[in-house]
Amino acid sequence: MTFGHEGETSWGDDDFYQVWFFAIPRDYTQQFYIRIFDPDTGGENDEIQGEFNTRCLYSVYGGQGVDPEKNDDSKGLLNGLNYKGGNLLASRVFGGEPRYDNKYFTFGPFNPTAGDFNNKWNSYMFKIVCEGVSGDDGNLYRYFLSRDAENNIPIEGANAFTYEYTFRMWNDFKSVAHIYPYVDTGVIYIRLRNFDWDSDGHILVVSRYKQGIDAPISGEDFWAESRIPIEPEEVGSSLDFQFHKRQGELVKNNNVVVTVENQRGDALKFFSSPIGGVPVYQSSIVIRKAKPK
């Protein structure tokens, strides 16, 4: 979710832009595409304020300056820093465009080697920025990193991550939203920050070690922050952050922002398919003595 920058942060977007990264594994040597579902602001899915007058600029970057591990500014966490590091490979502005309403637009093809190579991940890094350059409405959209221009065909071993995720909660009571941050070696605790949660339910942190820790949520137009300790048993696995809606009166179109960092300030990557599967709490094994006969 990204709002036009003339919007109000109380609608759930703290900074009116969003940065996402794609990591393409080195062994993938074909071209690829970045597909955007409902890139326009208008018609289906989007959130009107007054009349639809929002334009969003999407920009794709490759080359040096993209990799957030080498260029801290690239993360897009702090306003005013140059989060546009890298070479501009493609860009397009969308206003209200019925042609792309509730449909896909495709950027590309791109060559993997046009990315910023990261040795640790053995991957080429790309970045896409969506900015609400005018207007005040909310733009809901979805990215798909694809092998194909016309269909969503995933690239094996690729992933996407962000340092600050702005999204809309479900518009029903039952559905639970999840993110699955991966806990790498060396993590002692994580810092969860959330913005404009509108006191909508609760955040539950589940792992194979945690049965469910409640994290504080924010209300209207402010950040809440908490520290969650990480146990050695959780290193090398994914956490499950569950976003449960408040029951009773439905909080509609609840747009929120969430960030998760480790104790060094490095963001944890959110995987759409958690590594090692969705974590399941393992209750301690009860060792029973054999019954005396």
Ligand SMILES: [Ca+2]
């Ligand atoms: Ca739309």
Ligand SMILES: [Ca+2]
């Ligand atoms: Ca408007």
Ligand SMILES: [Ca+2]
């Ligand atoms: Ca949209």
Ligand SMILES: [Ca+2]
């Ligand atoms: Ca909100």
